[in-house]
Amino acid sequence: MIMTVTLTILCLLLILCFVTTSIIPTPVGACASLIGGFLLLSFIYGFLGAHFAAVIQIIVYAGAIMVVFVFVVMLLNVPTQDLPKVKISLADILSILLSIPVLILVSIKILNWQAPMIDSQNVEMKDIARKMFIDYLWPFELISFLLLTALVAAITVAHKNKGSRYMLKEGSDHGR
Amino acid sequence: MDAKICIICGLILFFVGFFALLYRKNIIFMMLGIEMMLNAANLVFAAGTQIYHNADGQIMIFFIMAIAACEAAVGLAMLIWLSRNRKIMDTDHLTLLRG
Numbered sequence: 001m002i003m004t005v006t007l008t009i010l011c012l013l014l015i016l017c018f019v020t021t022s023i024i025p026t027p028v029g030a031c032a033s034l035i036g037g038f039l040l041l042s043f044i045y046g047f048l049g050a051h052f053a054a055v056i057q058i059i060v061y062a063g064a065i066m067v068v069f070v071f072v073v074m075l076l077n078v079p080t081q082d083l084p085k086v087k088i089s090l091a092d093i094l095s096i097l098l099s100i101p102v103l104i105l106v107s108i109k110i111l112n113w114q115a116p117m118i119d120s121q122n123v124e125m126k127d128i129a130r131k132m133f134i135d136y137l138w139p140f141e142l143i144s145f146l147l148l149t150a151l152v153a154a155i156t157v158a159h160k161n162k163g164s165r166y167m168l169k170e171g172s173d174h175g176r
Numbered sequence: 177m178d179a180k181i182c183i184i185c186g187l188i189l190f191f192v193g194f195f196a197l198l199y200r201k202n203i204i205f206m207m208l209g210i211e212m213m214l215n216a217a218n219l220v221f222a223a224g225t226q227i228y229h230n231a232d233g234q235i236m237i238f239f240i241m242a243i244a245a246c247e248a249a250v251g252l253a254m255l256i257w258l259s260r261n262r263k264i265m266d267t268d269h270l271t272l273l274r275g
Contacts, residue, residue, distance in 0.1 A: 007178050011185035018189055018212050022196030027204055034208055041215060048182060050222040053237045057218075060241050065211070065248050072252045073204060076259050081202045107184045115179070120229045127231040136235050143242045150246035154253035160260070 007047050014040045027078045031070045038062040052128055179223040186223070190216035201266045203258070207251050214244045 017037030021030045038061050045054035132140060193212030200206055218237045225233030259265055 004177055004181065007181055011181060014185065015188055015192065018192045021208055021212065022192055022199065022205070027202070030205060030208055034211065037212075038215070041219065044182060044185075044219065045222050048178065048222045048226045050225050050234050050237070053218070053222055053225075053234050056238065056241060060245070061215075065245055068248055068252060069204070069208070072255060076256065076265070078202070078204060078265065081200070081205065084199065084201050086199070103188070106187065110180050110183055113180070115227050118227075118229050123225055123229060123231045123234065128234050131231045132235050132238070139239065143239055146246055147242060150249045154249040157250070158253040158256045 003047065007044065010040055010044050010047070014044065023083065025080050025083060027073045027081065028070065031066060031073060035062050035066050038066065049122055052125055179226045182219055182223040182226075186216045186219040189213075189219065192216075201268055203251075203255050203265055203267060206267070207248065207255075210247065211244060214240055 014037055017033050017040060020033040024030050038057060042054040042057040045057060190213050193209045193216060196209030196212060197206050218240055221233040221236045
């Protein structure tokens with residue numbers, strides 16, 4: 001019972017962090033709030049027994065990917081972004097009001113679902129490693145090629161080439 | 177019970193990320209929205225691991241993280257190119273497909 005209450009509180013905090021990320025005007029604040037959300041997410045993985053996922057969530061996601069985001073925000077000196085002004089029409093309000101009962105109905109359906117009873121051991125690191133290098137060997141190798149391709153693409157795109165014909169001309173209208 | 181709460185939480189988080197992707201105009205915020213959607217998918221995979229006692233879900237989390245890393249690398253490189261050569265970061269000003 002106390003586990004369920006703790007998990008619910010963690011989930012609510014996680015939703016709060018992600019909502020903050022989507023509506024905060026400052027880019028660094030958005031990145032920091034998303035990193036906080038990733039830490040909460042790794043706690044939730046630990047509660048669910050997915051320890052491998054909890055560890056790589058912190059090391060890879062919060063430690064590597066988000067650091068790249070923060071670095072780019074610092075490098076480009078992104079200013080505070082004003083939130084886009086949206087005119088809220090009657091159709092918007094109606095769709096929001098209609099989506100809430102749909103969410104409640106789906107939640108009730110999920111909560112009433114009888115999960116299959118499977119009597120096997122919890123997933124250990126050993127099982128993940130065995131499966132990854134036997135059943136998922138080809139996808140694993142393809143992912144390594146994908147990472148290599150992304151590395152080459154990122155270097156090629158971000159490389160400074162002065163003679164490009166698509167560069168900003170003097171007095172042009174910011175590429176419009 | 178724990179896993180079901182996480183599935184509902186993943187559902188809500190996916191739509192929060194989708195909202196960020198549609199609402200914000202700056203490319204950095206849109207990419208953060210995509211990251212949120214990928215993490216919502218990860219959360220549902222972790223819940224599935226707990227329900228079925230199967231390692232496949234955690235392997236999928238690993239693969240999704242690798243794909244998110246690729247997406248972040250290429251997207252941020254494109255962002256650097258745009259801000260250096262065109263001095264823009266808003267999708268409202270990106271009206272040309274070429275170059």
